[in-house]
Amino acid sequence: MKILAIDTSTSVMGVALLDENKVYAEVITNLKKNHSIRLMPIIDQLFHEVNWLPNDIDLIAVAKGPGSYTGVRIGVTTAKTFAWALHIPLVGVSTLEALAYEHYHFMGYISPIIDARRGQVYTGLYQSNDNRWENVGQDRIILLSDWVDVVREKKDKVLFIGDDVTLHREKIEQAMGEAAVFSYPAFQFPRPSIIGMLGEKRMESGKIDNTFDFTPAYLQLAEAEVKWLEKQKG
Amino acid sequence: MISWKKEMDLNKSQRNNRKLDGPINILGIETSCDETSVAVVQDGERILSNVISSQIDIHKRFGGVVPEVASRKHVEGINFILQEALEKADLKLDDIHAIAVTYGPGLIGALLVGIAAAKAIAFAKRIPLIGVHHIAGHIYANHLVKPLQYPLIALVVSGGHTELVYMEDHLQFEVLGQTRDDAAGEAYDKVARAIQLPYPGGPHIDRLAQKGIPSIPLPRALMDDSFDFSFSGLKSAVVNKLHNAEQKGETLNKEDVAASFQESVVDVLVTKTIRAVDEKRVKHVILAGGVAANQGLRSRLKEKSVELGFDLTIPPLALCTDNAAMIASVGYFSYLKGDWSDLDLNGIAGLPLPKDK
Ligand SMILES: [Zn+2]
Numbered sequence: 001m002k003i004l005a006i007d008t009s010t011s012v013m014g015v016a017l018l019d020e021n022k023v024y025a026e027v028i029t030n031l032k033k034n035h036s037i038r039l040m041p042i043i044d045q046l047f048h049e050v051n052w053l054p055n056d057i058d059l060i061a062v063a064k065g066p067g068s069y070t071g072v073r074i075g076v077t078t079a080k081t082f083a084w085a086l087h088i089p090l091v092g093v094s095t096l097e098a099l100a101y102e103h104y105h106f107m108g109y110i111s112p113i114i115d116a117r118r119g120q121v122y123t124g125l126y127q128s129n130d131n132r133w134e135n136v137g138q139d140r141i142i143l144l145s146d147w148v149d150v151v152r153e154k155k156d157k158v159l160f161i162g163d164d165v166t167l168h169r170e171k172i173e174q175a176m177g178e179a180a181v182f183s184y185p186a187f188q189f190p191r192p193s194i195i196g197m198l199g200e201k202r203m204e205s206g207k208i209d210n211t212f213d214f215t216p217a218y219l220q221l222a223e224a225e226v227k228w229l230e231k232q233k234g
Numbered sequence: 235m236i237s238w239k240k241e242m243d244l245n246k247s248q249r250n251n252r253k254l255d256g257p258i259n260i261l262g263i264e265t266s267c268d269e270t271s272v273a274v275v276q277d278g279e280r281i282l283s284n285v286i287s288s289q290i291d292i293h294k295r296f297g298g299v300v301p302e303v304a305s306r307k308h309v310e311g312i313n314f315i316l317q318e319a320l321e322k323a324d325l326k327l328d329d330i331h332a333i334a335v336t337y338g339p340g341l342i343g344a345l346l347v348g349i350a351a352a353k354a355i356a357f358a359k360r361i362p363l364i365g366v367h368h369i370a371g372h373i374y375a376n377h378l379v380k381p382l383q384y385p386l387i388a389l390v391v392s393g394g395h396t397e398l399v400y401m402e403d404h405l406q407f408e409v410l411g412q413t414r415d416d417a418a419g420e421a422y423d424k425v426a427r428a429i430q431l432p433y434p435g436g437p438h439i440d441r442l443a444q445k446g447i448p449s450i451p452l453p454r455a456l457m458d459d460s461f462d463f464s465f466s467g468l469k470s471a472v473v474n475k476l477h478n479a480e481q482k483g484e485t486l487n488k489e490d491v492a493a494s495f496q497e498s499v500v501d502v503l504v505t506k507t508i509r510a511v512d513e514k515r516v517k518h519v520i521l522a523g524g525v526a527a528n529q530g531l532r533s534r535l536k537e538k539s540v541e542l543g544f545d546l547t548i549p550p551l552a553l554c555t556d557n558a559a560m561i562a563s564v565g566y567f568s569y570l571k572g573d574w575s576d577l578d579l580n581g582i583a584g585l586p587l588p589k590d591k
């Protein structure tokens with residue numbers, strides 16, 4: 001099964017081509033550069049190098065967020081329109097899950113972190129139990145200070161992963177002490193090959209997304225909506 | 235396999251040596267503001283479908299378009315609208331020759347959704363991608379009514395722009411003048427708010443103006459040799475008059491305020507258009523953009539066209555507001571010219587009209 005995986009949901013841009021559990025190509029940049037300009041030329045180049053045509057693709061996997069609103073829309077719109085144009089299935093994968101999955105073998109809980117400003121983070125809780133990968137704490141936006149209280153309750157080691165962990169590392173260490181574990185720079189960003197792999201698993205278990213309805217997981221309302229709702233309450 | 239880019243370059247060079255046979259179908263995509271629209275247009279003039287999904291009801295409660303909300307809605311709707319446009323045109327994606335998409339000016343987040351969709355289709359189906367300027371689109375809305383005759387003067391007025399454009403031939407735009415501050419439509423919305431009319435205010439002011447008398451003296455800005463416009467002073471003058479009246483315990487008749495404001499706007503727009511017609515010696519004037527629906531502006535331009543003997547084209551309402559058919563029409567001429575875009579096409583919020591494109 002030939003898979004195209006795309007991620008533009010954070011400052012990381014990733015594209016991967018996979019087939020039969022083999023990663024043929026993977027490009028990752030971790031730059032705050034324009035995803036809109038760079039995404040499609042890189043996809044074109046990878047197809048050319050791997051010698052595939054768009055028609056060969058059987059599945060599109062895309063990072064659905066959370067992350068940058070504008071960024072995630074570029075990847076999601078590209079992916080769902082590509083799937084629509086070629087009549088192939090689409091699977092969305094949580095950016096946080098992709099980030100966590102790199103540490104599949106970690107014994108304990110995994111908390112992927114994407115900064116959401118004003119002391120907030122996008123995060124969730126993942127764990128592999130007897131080789132079964134599980135999402136044990138839903139993706140959410142939460143104040144980091146509240147989140148450390150939540151995970152401390154688990155009374156187990158928690159691995160914090162993501163480029164943005166550095167922004168909060170001090171606070172995490174203060175709150176959690178020895179229970180907090182940190183990752184390495186090479187594993188700090190979501191990899192598109194993992195998004196492709198997780199996408200394939202989802203598809204095999206029949207969990208494909210509806211191409212038409214599919215939208216990013218923003219995890220929060222637009223600011224104008226929040227203000228409007230507050231005004232209604234009076 | 236050769237890359238998409240190489241293949242397009244080859245297509246382009248081969249096209250130049252070959253006569254085009256059969257009709258050319260262009261799929262247009264427009265998401266620059268709060269309308270998600272997809273259209274299929276044949277040979278730049280025949281609309282096979284033009285699906286427009288307006289978000290106006292969603293933005294009404296905010297009193298204006300909220301960019302983040304608009305961008306989210308575009309992503310939610312884009313594939314439904316693509317599908318509907320193909321079905322209404324009774325075509326398959328394989329029947330499409332090229333994808334045309336608005337790449338500016340407009341709300342950047344909103345533009346990027348349309349552009350991402352356009353690129354994905356162009357790449358997946360290995361067909362050309364064509365970036366189109368939104369104002370060029372408004373002008374070409376007229377080509378869908380009646381073939382453009384050159385040279386011409388186009389007056390483009392909408393919520394986002396006020397421009398006077400001279401054209402000698404297809405895709406050759408010379409901007410004679412534009413607004414130095416607010417767009418005409420923007421001034422309409424602001425004045426409407428000042429007299430407590432709902433958003434969007436343009437149609438309401440137009441309706442009230444028909445019943446009122448333009449009895450309140452208001453300024454006409456930049457009535458010198460310049461073709462540029464300015465409407466923010468006029469808007470402030472209206473607000474001041476309302477304020478002064480209120481302080482004196484008087485109330486101005488809303489209909490008269492609307493009529494006086496509209497009179498001033500129409501006066502400036504028409505006077506400058508006529509002077510451009512005269513200076514450039516053209517026989518054809520076209521009106522474009524959302525404000526082209528305005529009755530006051532339409533009837534004054536019609537009077538002048540009879541009096542001075544020039545042809546006037548005003549598109550029907552559905553083609554005045556943002557739509558993808560107008561983008562596909564421009565796309566057709568760019569397609570013929572080989573003026574194609576690369577996959578690095580980006581959205582540009584403040585894109586100027588290309589002089590010779
Ligand atoms: Zn417009």
